[in-house]
Amino acid sequence: MSRSLTLAAAQMGPVQRDTSRDEVVDRLIVMLQDASELGAELVAFPELALTTFFPRWHMPLEEADHFYEREMPNRYTKPLWDEARRLGIGFALGYARLGENGQRHNVYHLVDPHGETVNVFEKVHIPGHAEHEPWRQFQHAERHYFTPGDDFPVSEAFGGIVGMALCNDRRWSETYRVMGLQGVELILIGYNTPLAYAPDPTQNPLQAFHNHLVMQAGAYQNGTYVVGVAKGGFEEGVESLAQSVIIAPSGQIIAQAITTGDEVIVARIDLDHTRFYKTTLFDFERYRVPAAYRRITEQRGVARSGDGV
Ligand code: CDT
Numbered sequence: 001m002s003r004s005l006t007l008a009a010a011q012m013g014p015v016q017r018d019t020s021r022d023e024v025v026d027r028l029i030v031m032l033q034d035a036s037e038l039g040a041e042l043v044a045f046p047e048l049a050l051t052t053f054f055p056r057w058h059m060p061l062e063e064a065d066h067f068y069e070r071e072m073p074n075r076y077t078k079p080l081w082d083e084a085r086r087l088g089i090g091f092a093l094g095y096a097r098l099g100e101n102g103q104r105h106n107v108y109h110l111v112d113p114h115g116e117t118v119n120v121f122e123k124v125h126i127p128g129h130a131e132h133e134p135w136r137q138f139q140h141a142e143r144h145y146f147t148p149g150d151d152f153p154v155s156e157a158f159g160g161i162v163g164m165a166l167c168n169d170r171r172w173s174e175t176y177r178v179m180g181l182q183g184v185e186l187i188l189i190g191y192n193t194p195l196a197y198a199p200d201p202t203q204n205p206l207q208a209f210h211n212h213l214v215m216q217a218g219a220y221q222n223g224t225y226v227v228g229v230a231k232g233g234f235e236e237g238v239e240s241l242a243q244s245v246i247i248a249p250s251g252q253i254i255a256q257a258i259t260t261g262d263e264v265i266v267a268r269i270d271l272d273h274t275r276f277y278k279t280t281l282f283d284f285e286r287y288r289v290p291a292a293y294r295r296i297t298e299q300r301g302v303a304r305s306g307d308g309v
Contacts, residue, residue: 003159003271007186008035008043009227011244013261014235017052021076024050028093029083031264036087038266041113042158043084046231047094047123047166047190048106050077053231054096055142056194056238058132061104064145068098072109085115090158094166094190096145106146108164108190110157118157121164122149125172136198138238142168152178160185160271167191170228171214173221174296180222181284185274189215189228193241207241212253220251223277225269233260249274 010031015024028045035043048054054067072095073081084091090113097107097120106123126148128140152175154163163179163186170189179187193211197203203210211228219226225248232242242260245253246267255265278284 004268005158005160005186005271006039006041006266006268007225007227007246008038008040008264008266009229009244009246009255009257010035010043010045011229011242011257011259011261011263011265012046012049012231013233013259014240015050015052015231017054017236019052021050025076025080027262028080031262032080032084032087032089032091034264035266036089038264039268040264040266041089043089043091043264044188044227044229045091045093045190046229047108047192048096049093049190049231050095052235053192053238053240055128055140055145056138056236058139058141058144061145065098068096068104070098070100072097081111081115084111085113088113090118092164092188092190103147104145105149106142106166108166108188110155110162110164110188112157118162119153119155119164121153121166122147123166123169124149124152124175125168127168137196138194140194140198154179154182154184158186160274163187165189167193170218171210173218176218176222176224176226180224180282183278184222184224185271186225186227186269187218189226190231191228191241192231195239195241208243211241211243212245215245216247216251216253219247219249220277221282223249223274223282225249225271225274230257249277 092110108121110118128142130143163184169175215228229244244257246255254267257263
């Protein structure tokens with residue numbers, strides 16, 4: 001049996017603060033067309049793809065409103081929806097959403113080849129800080145700008161079971177396992193990862209290693225494909241990691257970007273290869289021991305048995 005799918009990761013180079021959404025969408029459409037020519041049926045774009053990574057500045061929320069989208073598609077992104085439908089190709093797009101209820105989420109929007117929404121994922125792990133921290137060279141104020149989501153749903157789409165995550169979510173093993181427990185076969189992850197991590201600069205030279213480490217482990221331990229797609233390069237003077245990848249359920253990297261700019265990578269995958277891992281080493285039904293994992297959901301920080309937990 002085989003369930004093949006041709007997948008693309010459309011890595012982006014930087015989007016500067018004064019770059020218009022029209023210019024960004026033009027770039028996305030060029031990559032969508034490239035991916036389609038290469039046979040792709042699904043294209044993953046990065047986190048916060050339509051704007052610069054604005055959490056690097058701390059400003060009053062009302063001043064940041066223009067970085068958020070109130071509806072989707074909107075007048076800027078409609079050409080992307082139209083072109084994708086014309087090409088018969090699905091995509092996942094990351095952007096900041098300001099809901100009618102005033103809630104602000106960092107979202108990943110999955111669209112099928114007919115232009116219909118499959119699902120909109122709200123980023124769960126919101127990194128960085130909420131207050132202005134002047135000691136930093138640049139801010140990472142995501143906790144000021146975004147409310148966390150509270151689930152990792154999966155959807156039947158593109159012939160398989162598809163889930164999503166955004167950037168910092170990829171560092172947490174729970175992200176993959178919660179989707180693994182729903183039988184996920186393909187996880188799409190968009191990211192913006194500055195190379196300089198102010199709280200602990202010893203991690204700076206390890207950014208690329210940690211990026212692949214967590215996604216390869218998540219793929220293998222849950223028998224799923226993972227696509228990690230960056231917005232990389234120098235954006236407003238801040239250098240971000242590129243190295244977008246498509247990873248097999250074995251944990252092996254199938255395709256990897258070689259630039260730090262706009263670049264499409266493609267892989268033809270067989271979703272049935274997830275079975276190799278899901279029915280053997282990681283046969284959850286047979287081998288998991290949930291009674292031994294109670295702390296995972298009952299406890300947030302570190303505590304030992306002697307502490308009464
Ligand atoms: N966008 C995002 O989540 N970036 C974080 C940066 C590190 S936390 C300041 C990441 O996990 O890559």
